[in-house]
Amino acid sequence: MAKVSIKEVAKQARVSAATVSRALSTPKLVNDKTLTRVLKAVKDTGYKPNRFGASLRTQKSGNVVVVMPDITNQVNAGIIRAIENEAMQAGYSVLLGDTQNIEARESHYGDMVTSGQADGILVFTPRIPFPVDENRQAFHDLPPLVNSCEEIPDDNINKVLIDNKAGAMAAVNHLISLGHKRIAAIKGPSFTPSTESRLVGYKEALNDAGIVIDDRYIITGDYGTDSGVVAMEKLLRLKNRPTAVFCFSDDMAIGAMNTLREYDFKIPEDISIMGFDDISYAKLMSPTLTTIKQPLEDIGRESMRMLLALMKGEQTTCKSITLPFELVIRQSTGPVPTS
Amino acid sequence: MAKVSIKEVAKQARVSAATVSRALSTPKLVNDKTLTRVLKAVKDTGYKPNRFGASLRTQKSGNVVVVMPDITNQVNAGIIRAIENEAMQAGYSVLLGDTQNIEARESHYGDMVTSGQADGILVFTPRIPFPVDENRQAFHDLPPLVNSCEEIPDDNINKVLIDNKAGAMAAVNHLISLGHKRIAAIKGPSFTPSTESRLVGYKEALNDAGIVIDDRYIITGDYGTDSGVVAMEKLLRLKNRPTAVFCFSDDMAIGAMNTLREYDFKIPEDISIMGFDDISYAKLMSPTLTTIKQPLEDIGRESMRMLLALMKGEQTTCKSITLPFELVIRQSTGPVPTS
């Protein structure tokens, strides 16, 4: 049942440990007859190679770390799944780090890659989770690292992003095209670059349409449903209520819709609501939620593929790829009310 | 930046590798003056202990594996978070396995614990993910293992469960108390023990109330939203439509509600809907969803704690703990329609 090492197998098969190792990792190097003998011994003894022994020697762990701020978030969960599919196909295991935006946790997971416990790292938080040499010159002065979704402000880092600014502009332009002029925003926390980009897009779209920006229309949430509830309550208290609200996440939009329902506002007749993400529940809401779709699966897949390329040494230049978003129009947005 | 081993530190600090090791793991064994010298050297060199070396020697990995069928599921995501919090506090890292009910994947992650890459395993699927000696006698003939949520039919396994049968009975009894007699069920896949238990509870509650069970009222889904949509469509086609539907997951309930909305049924005036889980979106639906609340955080925490106790050798008997559920009454259920 328990601890059977390569030597036991070697003894059983009447060969050396070296041959057993070869039989398992490079079978072409060993004679057919001995190979079958070894394989039988492996089976008989129930031998499982100890990964630590191997890793110690090869300096490869077969692990990748994924650092995420919040796995309970639907957006991230979808990404994780794609990552894991891709990693598994390539023979890697995923060490998942849910950091809840706590720096100590980020470091904990970051250390795994600096200490050799993982061969690469996928970073979905806006910080590199380990100390770096600040006068480094290029991306290969770091361990294999890919930064996704929340952009780290550093040009020497590989990235997989969506164009948050353009996404926000598409959202706001959609509202403008419906005749809205009083367009509020429920944004995310300022420390997330995605929020900052979307905010820029929001403002630029308004500017382009000649609408003056009113700071009272910009409320900060935390991307979660509850903060959407609170933010919407604030907006309802304004003298000049907005006729449309662009929420920087579907979750906040769902919270906002809840508040509107509670106070008997009709969506979209009284107030239009837009989300961002297109989580699976967006199309199941009542009304269904108009939103900007993020290609979650693509983000996960491309991030992992880039990391794999880095780990294999196939990618020699620093890359940043931007994936397309999509405006998904559903029921929660409509023409500006006439009254 | 890179590979600095304990020897380098030793040289810098003018001590032996042994002392460095002691300084880091059992500082009380080393003289104060040398300790500070070593610590300085550690800092100067940027030394990070290589986990493989240590693990190889100590036979402890500091990892636990969590095998889950679907991390995109809100229920599971909440559990994972609690697990990770608890694991981290105890100094363990979590290797997350999203198996999507594929046996090969389960084995992949199961092997991690048999091969020593992890010290224990949390199993949320209804199978042990590695080959076992079938004539084993007790739970300690396995590596540290805790089975949660989906019960593995084996008495010699540690478990953390909720009482699915009683939960289902509570749900159905709630509907019965509202006067419903034609109560349908949208269940999960038959290979999940949770579904089977809930089905037993559903039937028993009906029996107890003297309501005869009609198989046409029992539809099988896959716990996901889409299957709730399809299942509800089937129910609507019945000549004698049910007046209430008990869905074995909130996701399926949300799908079912969507179908009802599409065909202009009023919830709960025409048809009452019940869910199971109490995911965060349940209270944000319109109408808000009546459901059976699973204590997700408790499940995660208790599972991990049990595993920790097993790994430390503190738990010497096979345990099964059952956590309480809670009936959460919201808007989606109401009195049976009179017409």
Added chain:
DNA sequence: ATACTAAATGAAAACGATTTCATGAGTTGT
């Protein structure tokens, strides 16, 4: 001063794999 204990340290032996290097056994070509 002598013997004895306690504290601090180092040398060296693990842990379990992989891989280099050397060697022996067969082939083939001359």
Added chain:
DNA sequence: ACAACTCATGAAATCGTTTTCATTTAGTAT
């Protein structure tokens, strides 16, 4: 029959820790 191969294999070094065991040094009791 001998050189020059290839193929299959084993011995041994190696990866980076931890930990046992022995040794040194200092301190204490006699």
